[in-house]
Amino acid sequence: MTHWRERLPVPRDQFVPPVVWVDDLITGGYVSVSREDDEPAWRKLVDADEPIITQVDDGKTPPGGVGQQISSSCSAPSVVADMLDALDARPGHDVLEIGTGTGWNAALLSRRVGGSGRVVTVEVDAALATAARAALHEAGYEPLVVAADGTEGYPSGAPYDRVIATASVRAIPRAWIEQTRPGGAIVVPWGSDYCNGTLMRLDVRYDGSAVGRCGSHVEFMRVRSARRYYMEPAADEQAAADTTTTTLTVRDMRDMTVYGRGAMIIGLRVPRCYLTVEDPDDDHRRYELHDVGSGSWAAVDLVRGEHPWTVRQLGPRRLWDEVTAAHAWWTSEGRPGPEHLTLTIDTEGGHWLSLDNPGGTRWLLTP
Numbered sequence: 001m002t003h004w005r006e007r008l009p010v011p012r013d014q015f016v017p018p019v020v021w022v023d024d025l026i027t028g029g030y031v032s033v034s035r036e037d038d039e040p041a042w043r044k045l046v047d048a049d050e051p052i053i054t055q056v057d058d059g060k061t062p063p064g065g066v067g068q069q070i071s072s073s074c075s076a077p078s079v080v081a082d083m084l085d086a087l088d089a090r091p092g093h094d095v096l097e098i099g100t101g102t103g104w105n106a107a108l109l110s111r112r113v114g115g116s117g118r119v120v121t122v123e124v125d126a127a128l129a130t131a132a133r134a135a136l137h138e139a140g141y142e143p144l145v146v147a148a149d150g151t152e153g154y155p156s157g158a159p160y161d162r163v164i165a166t167a168s169v170r171a172i173p174r175a176w177i178e179q180t181r182p183g184g185a186i187v188v189p190w191g192s193d194y195c196n197g198t199l200m201r202l203d204v205r206y207d208g209s210a211v212g213r214c215g216s217h218v219e220f221m222r223v224r225s226a227r228r229y230y231m232e233p234a235a236d237e238q239a240a241a242d243t244t245t246t247t248l249t250v251r252d253m254r255d256m257t258v259y260g261r262g263a264m265i266i267g268l269r270v271p272r273c274y275l276t277v278e279d280p281d282d283d284h285r286r287y288e289l290h291d292v293g294s295g296s297w298a299a300v301d302l303v304r305g306e307h308p309w310t311v312r313q314l315g316p317r318r319l320w321d322e323v324t325a326a327h328a329w330w331t332s333e334g335r336p337g338p339e340h341l342t343l344t345i346d347t348e349g350g351h352w353l354s355l356d357n358p359g360g361t362r363w364l365l366t367p
């Protein structure tokens, strides 16, 4: 495989804004790095094969402050290259992008489709759309940059040969399929709250349905309307949680939490359940499950030398019980990895999941 530098013929530094953000170990938030104040630090971020945080808190935290939530980023170059390869946009194609961000990907798309093609890119944040339009113009590209909610697509530019989303979804919006030409394709980061997610390439069929298989593991921010922030229950609530133990093994826990093992498929059986992992110290790993809507929470603490492990559960949903039931089902299905999963979206928008195991198991994703 060619190195990403040769696959991305538009320089990233033309699009990365002069102020970016990095993790701050001290506060646990994000602090700004300014090109003007520290060009070497800014340049190091631009040159690395890593995502760069380009906006926090929807632009409400000014440079010098401490950001709490990432609200826009410039994706890792190797991921951008893989997505463009999966999309396979060709000269003359009409392409819709959802999630303009810095505009870098829109420039790369413009290069791919050439003068005979057309790129429309939609960004929900008006300030980001304005900055991207200016950067694109400066770099010599003129795609149509629209400030709007991209989950609606952009109907007046339809149909498109290709649709690409650079923010993740839990369900593929019907509008994207309707606005893609039959025989065209959609590339989108797709997953569940539990496992976010896979690079999905969907082929749109002549009957208006779409079908695709899981690709590589990717982590993308969600589309803005689907963002959720979970809250840790207070210490007294945690102390009052129902407490049991589990005899599951380290291997079981890895199967349940690693994308390439069972996490993708198990996550699709347990809707609205966030998984978080933290290591309080070298001998302790904690998995937590959160359902923001119902206020349910569970935690399992893996402590070296202690087994069975302690499980605590709070709220109307018993999230740990749901996840272990999904794990038991996944084991009974022959422990399929994500490469065995196909997503088919019917003409009504129903998301059907099927495994290519001997039983040909098929189920409808809970909306």
Ligand SMILES: C[S@@+](CC[C@H](N)C(=O)[O-])C[C@H]1O[C@@H](n2cnc3c(N)ncnc32)[C@H](O)[C@@H]1O
Pocket (backbone or CB within 6 Å): 071, 072, 073, 074, 075, 098, 099, 100, 101, 102, 103, 104, 105, 106, 122, 123, 124, 125, 128, 148, 149, 150, 151, 166, 167, 220, 221, 222, 223, 224, 225
């Ligand atoms: C990972 S960034 C995109 C990176 C971008 N493609 C680039 O080349 O820099 C995701 C972007 O999606 C935008 N976004 C989130 N929800 C959206 C929505 N519903 N419609 C359009 N854009 C959205 C975010 O504001 C953010 O800028």
